[in-house]
Amino acid sequence: MLAGYPMPETNRAMPYHEFYLDDFQPRDHYRPLWEHIRRAGQNLLAEKARDAHLALHTEGVTFTVYDDSDEGIERVWPFDLLPRIIPAREWDLLEAGLRQRIRALNLFLKDLYHGQRIIKDGVIPAELIYKGKDFQRQVLDVDPPHDIYTHISGVDLIRDLEGRYLVLEDNLRTPSGVSYMIENRIIERRILPEFFARYRVRRVEHYPDLLLKALRHLSPRGADAAEVVVLTPGIYNSAYFEHTFLAKEMGVELAEGRDLVVRNNVVHLKTTRGLKRVDVVYRRVDDEFLDPLCFRADSVLGVAGIMNAWRAGNVALVNAPGSGIADDKAVYAYVPEIIRYYLGETPILANVPTYQMTDPHDRDLVLSQLEGMVVKAVAESGGYGMLMGPASTPEQRRDFTRRIQENPRNYIAQPVVPLSRHVCYLDGELESRHLDLRPFIIYGEDIDVVPGGLTRVAMTKGSLVVNSSQGGGSKDTWVLAD
Amino acid sequence: MLSRIAESIYWMSRFLERTDNTARLLDINLNHLLEANDAGAEELQWAPLLHIVAGNEVYQRIFPDGTVTGARMIRYMVQEKGNSGSIYAALKGARENARVARDRISKEMWEALNEFWLQVDGHVTHRLSPERESAFFKHVRAEVARFHGLTVSTMLRGDAFSFYLLGTFLERADMTARILDVKYHRLLPDLDLVGSPLDYYQWGALLKSLSGFEAYRRHYHGGIRPLDVVDLVVFSRHFPRSLHFAVDRMTQAIQEIGTSQTDCAVCRTLERLSALLAAREAEEVVREGLHEFLTEFLDQLSTLHASLQNEYFEAHLGMEQCAT
Numbered sequence: 001m002l003a004g005y006p007m008p009e010t011n012r013a014m015p016y017h018e019f020y021l022d023d024f025q026p027r028d029h030y031r032p033l034w035e036h037i038r039r040a041g042q043n044l045l046a047e048k049a050r051d052a053h054l055a056l057h058t059e060g061v062t063f064t065v066y067d068d069s070d071e072g073i074e075r076v077w078p079f080d081l082l083p084r085i086i087p088a089r090e091w092d093l094l095e096a097g098l099r100q101r102i103r104a105l106n107l108f109l110k111d112l113y114h115g116q117r118i119i120k121d122g123v124i125p126a127e128l129i130y131k132g133k134d135f136q137r138q139v140l141d142v143d144p145p146h147d148i149y150t151h152i153s154g155v156d157l158i159r160d161l162e163g164r165y166l167v168l169e170d171n172l173r174t175p176s177g178v179s180y181m182i183e184n185r186i187i188e189r190r191i192l193p194e195f196f197a198r199y200r201v202r203r204v205e206h207y208p209d210l211l212l213k214a215l216r217h218l219s220p221r222g223a224d225a226a227e228v229v230v231l232t233p234g235i236y237n238s239a240y241f242e243h244t245f246l247a248k249e250m251g252v253e254l255a256e257g258r259d260l261v262v263r264n265n266v267v268h269l270k271t272t273r274g275l276k277r278v279d280v281v282y283r284r285v286d287d288e289f290l291d292p293l294c295f296r297a298d299s300v301l302g303v304a305g306i307m308n309a310w311r312a313g314n315v316a317l318v319n320a321p322g323s324g325i326a327d328d329k330a331v332y333a334y335v336p337e338i339i340r341y342y343l344g345e346t347p348i349l350a351n352v353p354t355y356q357m358t359d360p361h362d363r364d365l366v367l368s369q370l371e372g373m374v375v376k377a378v379a380e381s382g383g384y385g386m387l388m389g390p391a392s393t394p395e396q397r398r399d400f401t402r403r404i405q406e407n408p409r410n411y412i413a414q415p416v417v418p419l420s421r422h423v424c425y426l427d428g429e430l431e432s433r434h435l436d437l438r439p440f441i442i443y444g445e446d447i448d449v450v451p452g453g454l455t456r457v458a459m460t461k462g463s464l465v466v467n468s469s470q471g472g473g474s475k476d477t478w479v480l481a482d
Numbered sequence: 483m484l485s486r487i488a489e490s491i492y493w494m495s496r497f498l499e500r501t502d503n504t505a506r507l508l509d510i511n512l513n514h515l516l517e518a519n520d521a522g523a524e525e526l527q528w529a530p531l532l533h534i535v536a537g538n539e540v541y542q543r544i545f546p547d548g549t550v551t552g553a554r555m556i557r558y559m560v561q562e563k564g565n566s567g568s569i570y571a572a573l574k575g576a577r578e579n580a581r582v583a584r585d586r587i588s589k590e591m592w593e594a595l596n597e598f599w600l601q602v603d604g605h606v607t608h609r610l611s612p613e614r615e616s617a618f619f620k621h622v623r624a625e626v627a628r629f630h631g632l633t634v635s636t637m638l639r640g641d642a643f644s645f646y647l648l649g650t651f652l653e654r655a656d657m658t659a660r661i662l663d664v665k666y667h668r669l670l671p672d673l674d675l676v677g678s679p680l681d682y683y684q685w686g687a688l689l690k691s692l693s694g695f696e697a698y699r700r701h702y703h704g705g706i707r708p709l710d711v712v713d714l715v716v717f718s719r720h721f722p723r724s725l726h727f728a729v730d731r732m733t734q735a736i737q738e739i740g741t742s743q744t745d746c747a748v749c750r751t752l753e754r755l756s757a758l759l760a761a762r763e764a765e766e767v768v769r770e771g772l773h774e775f776l777t778e779f780l781d782q783l784s785t786l787h788a789s790l791q792n793e794y795f796e797a798h799l800g801m802e803q804c805a806t
Contacts, residue, residue, distance in 0.1 A: 059589075060581075060596040235581055248585035253484050261798065270485045270798035272641060273742045 015418035016163040017432065018084065029087050029480065032198040037082075037430075045081060045425055052079055052191045061183050064238045077180055077241075078473035079187060080424045083195065084435070084455045091479045094157070094165060094439065095449045097348035100339060102153055102441050105170065105326045107342040109149040113139050113322060123341050124334050128358075131409045132331065133379040134173075134324030136287060138294050142311050145218045148443050149320040152211070152282075154178070154454075157437045158352070159420035166352050166417065168436065170327040170335070172319060174284045176238075177454040178207055178440050179245035180474055185452070188476035200481040204452035207440065208249035211282075214444025215250075218316035219279040227276065228252045229269060231260070231283040233301045243284050257285070262305030265312045280316045281306070287321050329378040329412045330356060352417055357408035366413040367404065370397045373413045375404070388465060390416055419464050422475070424457060434458045436466050437477065451479035483586070483641045489795040490583040491642050495649030497576035498595070502626040503657040504559050504569050507531055509619035510691035512552075528555045534657075534664045535559070535567045556615065561606045569622060570606045573599055588636035591629060598625040644735040648790065651735075655728035656783050658692060662715055663776040666708070682706050689714075692723045712772065713764035725779065729755045732786075742797065747789040755782050 019030050026034040037045065053076065061077045086094075111117050112129060119126045129135050154175030156168040182205055189196060212228065219226030232243035234256050247254035253269060260278065261268050268275040283290060289299040294307040309315045325331060333354040336347045355362040355373075366373055370389050377385035387400045404411045419434040426433075439453035455475040456466035466472040511531060529550045532538055541558060542548055544565075562568045566575070577599040584592055602622075610618055630650075637643050665688050685706045689695040694714060702710040718724040733752045741749065758779060767775045 057600065058593055058597050060592065235578070240581075244581075244584045253487075254585050255484065256486065259484055259486050268798075272483055272485050272488045272739070272794045272797050274797050 014161075015434065016159050016161055016420040018159075018163075018420050018422040018435075019432075020423070029085050033082070033085070033195060036195065036198065042428060046428055048191050049081055049425055052081060052187055055187055055190065056183075059183075060241070061180075062241055063180075064236060064240065077183065078459065079184060080426075080457055080473055080475045081188075081192065082423055082425055082430075083188060083476040083478045084422060084437075085199070085478045085480065088480050088482050091451060093348065095451075097165070098155055098439060098441055098449050099447045100343065100345060100348050101155065101167070101170070101335065102150060102443055102447055104339040104342045105153075105172065105335070106147065106149050106443065108338045109320075109323060109326050110147050111342075112325065114141060114143075118338070118341055121341070123337055124331070128330055128334075128409075129325065132325045132328045134287065134322070134328055136322035136325075138307060138311075139320070139322035143313075144310075144320040145220070145313075145316050148218075149323045150326070151214055151218070151318045151320075151443050153319075153441045153443070154438045155441065157349070157439070158417055160417055163420065165349060165437075167335070167349050168352055168417075169329070170332065171438070172327040173286060173324045174239075174319070175438070175440070176242050176284075177438055177456075178450075179242035181440065181450075181452055181454045181477065182207060182245075184454075184474055184476040199478060201478045202451040202481050204450050204477075207442075207450050208246060210442050210444070210448050210450070211246065212250040212252070214442050214448075215280045215282055215316075215318060217444050218318065220313055220316065221277075221279050226279045227269070228280040228282065229255045229260070229278055231255050231257070231281050231285055231303075233257075233285050233289070237284070239284065246282070257299075257301045257303050260303040260306070262303060262309050265305070265309045265314050267303065267306055267309050267315045278315060280318065282318045287324060290317075290321060324379070329354075329376050330358075330409065333412065352414050355413045357404050357411045357413065362413075363404065363408060367401055370400065372416055374416055375400050375411055375413045377410055378412055379410075388416075391463075416464070419458070419466070422455075422457070424459075424473070424475075426459070431461070433461070434464050434466070435475070452477045485795050485797055487583050487586055488641065488645045489791075490579040491586060491645045492649040492790070492795075494576050494579035494583060494587075494595075495646045496653040497572045497579065498626055498629060499650050499653035500567055500572040500657070501569050501576060502623055503654070504535070504567060504572065505619040505622035505626075506691045506693075507534065507661070508556065508559055509616060509623075510687050512616060512619075513687070513690075524552055525550045528552055530664045531555060531559070534660045536660075537565060537567060540565050556610065560610055560618075570602060573602050583642070586642045588632070588638075590632045590636045594625070594629050594632050598629070601625075641739050644738045645794075647735040648732055651728040651731045652783060652787065654723060655725050655732075656780065658715060658723055658725060658728070659776045659779050659783075661688065661691065662712070663773060663780075666712075666772050685711050694721060694723060697721055709764050709768060712768060716767070717759060717762070717764060726759045729759060739794075741793065743793050746793065748786065748793050751782055751786045751789055755779070755786070758782065 019026055021027055056079060057076050062074045063077060065073045065075055108118065112135070118124050119129060150172040152175065154171045154177060156171060157165050158168050159165055185204055215228045216223040216226040219228075228250065229252055230243055230247040230250075232240060232254055234240065237243070244254055255269060259270050261270060261275065263275070267278040267281065269278050285301050288295045289301040291302050291304060291307040292299045293304050295302070306315065306317070307321065310317045310321065333351065333356060336351055339345060339347045355366050357363050357366070366375070370387070371392070373387075373389040375387040375389070380386070387396060419436055421432040422435050423430045424433045435455055435457045437453050437455050440450050442448045442450070455477045457473040457475055458464055458466045459473045508531075511527065532541055532550065532555070537558070544558065544562065545554055558565055558568065560569045563571055565571060577595055580587060580592060580595050605618070633646060637646070665684070682705075685708060686695060689698050689711060692715060698706075698711065698714050701714065704710060714721055714724065716725045719726050719730060721727055729752065733756065736748055736752060
């Protein structure tokens with residue numbers, strides 16, 4: 001479908017730089033920060049960087065990297081001192097684009113699980129949906145409260161050579177990172193209060209409050225009687241820190257699958273005083289592990305019978321089961337069409353050009369130029385199961401060629417978009433590194449986009465992989481009030 | 483509260499108390515060696531510690547020849563990952579459980595425990611050198627004390643706090659009873675030497691390991707007498723490391739939590755423990771056999787632990803009715 005899209009030539013142009021206009025002059029909105037750094041000098045920055053690391057270490061702000069051991073390795077959250085700053089006008093555009101996208105994707109999900117008008121109208125091929133791993137037949141004709149499927153989304157944005165924001169991934173399943181967005185802000189304000197004095201930065205720390213309100217809004221017994229829990233896979237999950245953080249900030253129980261039990265289609269919490277009814281489950285467990293009766297029978301992370309309780313309307317599940325099909329990477333290519341179809345609007349945010357491996361023409365084109373491509377498995381996330389063309393070895397490329405030919409529906413390819421760059425304080429020097437942005441969107445009574453997000457940085461020079469599981473770092477993200 | 487979280491808080495405090503007790507035992511044993519000139523063979527000094535922590539089996543596995551030396555015991559009780567009572571393993575257990583219950587303990591408590599763990603985790607990679615041993619044990623005790631202080635001053639009172647008390651005092655009572663049992667046995671042949679310098683050092687060391695030396699001095703004026711030591715360590719209702727004090731605190735904690743059981747085994751066990759302590763005096767107990775008395779006490783503690791498991795940590799089993 002993208003035949004004829006010009007392939008980027010390597011080194012044709014420099015990636016967009018967020019901070020510098022050229023090698024020596026900062027962009028206007030970074031000028032106050034830049035002047036401050038120049039005056040403060042290197043020693044002060046070095047000291048502050050140490051303080052920040054120590055604070056994160058002591059507070060146990062960590063994430064877990066999976067390895068061969070059962071437990072994984074717990075690492076301290078990597079944090080860069082210098083904030084990323086987004087001017088108000090730029091943010092307004094992003095916010096409008098994200099709202100539009102989330103509204104359209106929820107209408108799309110409702111349609112897919114009720115009637116499938118979009119397939120009948122020939123906008124999206126039936127095969128693409130039915131072969132998607134995250135299309136859940138068990139969800140057909142279920143009516144989740146208020147027709148909301150993706151209550152929480154974390155959309156990944158990158159910037160092209162001209163600085164235009166593009167959507168890279170929608171992350172509609174169990175996006176993580178919001179706790180780090182808040183921790184970054186807390187650390188930044190504590191370590192560098194003087195930075196804030198020069199800007200009017202919009203707040204992000206009320207996120208848990210917005211979230212709790214959105215969750216209570218879904219309670220089958222009404223918001224006032226809502227018993228809300230966060231469902232975690234457990235302490236060895238990479239985002240366990242975040243699960244605890246959110247439960248604590250919202251003042252609700254953090255439950256594991258074994259803490260919940262379904263009786264008569266009603267979900268209960270096992271407490272020291274017996275069973276207690278649960279109304280809303282913010283689950284950080286993927287669909288396939290959610291209910292061994294409905295999905296993977298060998299799952300010990302889920303709750304047997306919870307899907308029936310959900311179908312009976314006795315409990316709200318957040319995000320709704322089956323939402324993952326809307327961020328399947330093959331469906332992603334159709335999101336601009338989805339927006340036009342349901343809203344009759346022009347998409348505000350563009351996609352990264354995407355090649356479908358099911359299309360023979362696209363496939364041949366991609367396979368002939370694998371070195372300039374990013375290949376992604378359609379139902380994976382977190383940087384797992386992907387091939388970064390420019391950094392790949394011939395064996396890896398041969399391996400992916402074979403995998404694509406064997407199962408084309410499972411892969412998509414995108415030309416390498418050189419992510420924008422920013423300055424980071426690394427080992428005593430200011431150095432440029434690539435980064436992306438993940439803002440968080442809550443769909444409750446209204447759609448709220450928290451002004452900020454998680455800026456992830458590829459800490460290795462030249463690297464384009466920002467996932468923390470692959471050694472990425474992060475920056476505090478400031479959205480300016482004016 | 484969530485059963486699993488209640489259990490984690492209970493184990494967090496038990497493991498932390500174990501960390502503290504191990505540091506106390508080792509520190510006092512070391513100091514005693516330094517001071518007592520008739521301390522006897524090295525093995526005689528260190529072997530009782532193995533009995534106290536019921537560690538013979540694991541020790542045999544790690545040191546198949548079975549010889550007990552001071553250096554080995556320090557390694558076994560400080561760093562040995564295979565020994566669940568070692569400072570390393572117990573603290574790791576405390577921290578893992580705190581991590582599970584992180585949303586129910588205060589930020590200050592979590593940070594103190596996490597920081598403590600990070601230090602000890604760093605220590606364990608290199609051997610503890612003899613000149614730093616004592617400072618290390620002192621540090622461990624200070625960190626545990628800091629945690630308890632922060633808990634008392636920052637933790638919300640409620641079920642979670644009560645489970646913290648239950649874990650702390652059950653472990654403390656258990657360890658105190660074991661220490662007394664082993665030490666008393668070891669000291670028994672010396673009963674003729676009441677009032678001798680040896681007695682002073684041996685019983686003095688025991689009191690010091692329980693932070694009770696000064697309290698003892700203030701309260702009893704007849705010198706260091708085994709009967710009076712038993713009176714303080716078992717029967718005193720005012721000494722924070724005595725058995726009676728621990729049973730009182732646990733009884734209060736259970737009253738605070740309340741019970742949803744019609745027939746409360748936890749309450750019954752606590753009543754039995756109180757009865758065991760209430761009607762006796764040190765002299766009577768020592769005459770009838772301190773060892774038998776302490777064995778009965780330790781058995782009741784095991785029953786208490788099992789009942790907590792049944793009635794609180796697995797309260798949902800066999801219950802159809804929904805609590806509100």
